[in-house]
Amino acid sequence: MSDLEQRLAGALRLSVEDLDESSDLFARVELSIDDDRRVRHQHRALIGVATCIIGAIVSVTIAVTDVHEGELLMDWWILELITTAVLVGVAFWLGPLIKRFGRSYAADVFRANPRTGKSFIMLTDVAYYLIFFSYILFTVTFAPRDGWQDAVNAAQLQHETGRVAGILLIIGVLHSANLLALPVMGRLLTLNRRLDDASPVQDRD
Structure with missing residues (x-):
């Protein structure tokens, strides 16, 4: 065994001896x-x-959908109902999905104030759903718009695609803002709690 191999073996042996066995491994x-x-x-x-x-x-x-002379025909109000149902489904499904993966992040941010963190998350959820359903109500159509026909055409398809893209954009923007705001909120709450804990000590002095 060469000198280099002996040094490596000795270093590995020392590192193994320094390790502590973990009882909960x-x-x-x-x-x-x-x-x-x-x-x-x-x-x-x-x-x-x-x-x-x-x-x-x-x-x-x-x-x-009906087929007439090789063309697919659908009444305009049917596509409107389908799009509205899709928007409601996205609001109910995608919101909780993002929240599920963000629980550990929120728990780490509000580790010093867990009750405040839970209340903050619940209030933001309520605000999110209010924004989602307000958007759906604002964009719903009860009569054909200009350029629409009794059957679905390109103008209506573009409008409905914009509705779906809009709610996805709103969800993304809101959760991105939440990711940026949560650390600031958690830091401010932690500082306030430290100041409150330090105040009685200063008063005694």
Whole structure:
């Protein structure tokens, strides 16, 4: 064995001797496996739900679409109802989905004030849903717009596509703002709590 190999072997032996055995290593490995299994189950459930929703939309579209002289015809109000249902589904499905993956982030931000963090998240959820449904009500159409026809045409398709894109943009902007605001809120609450804890000590002095 060369001198270099002996030095490497000695260094590895010392590093092994310095390691402390972890009594909860097996439990942590089990928790990691359970978390991985739960994440895979959630992904499969999300894929299943998305597949069912897409299948339902396609089935309804096929059922209410007529074929006339080789062209697909659909009444304008049917597409309006389908788009509104899609918007409501996105609001109810995508919001909780983002919240589920952001719980650990919010818990880390509000670790010093867990009750305040829960209240803040609940209030923001209420605000989000109010914004979502306000957007849906503002954009719903009860009579054909200018350029529309009794059957669906390109102008209406462009309008409905813009509605879906709009709610996705609103969700993205709101959650991006929330990601930026949460650390600031958590920091301010932590500082206020430290000041409140320090005030009685200063008063005694």
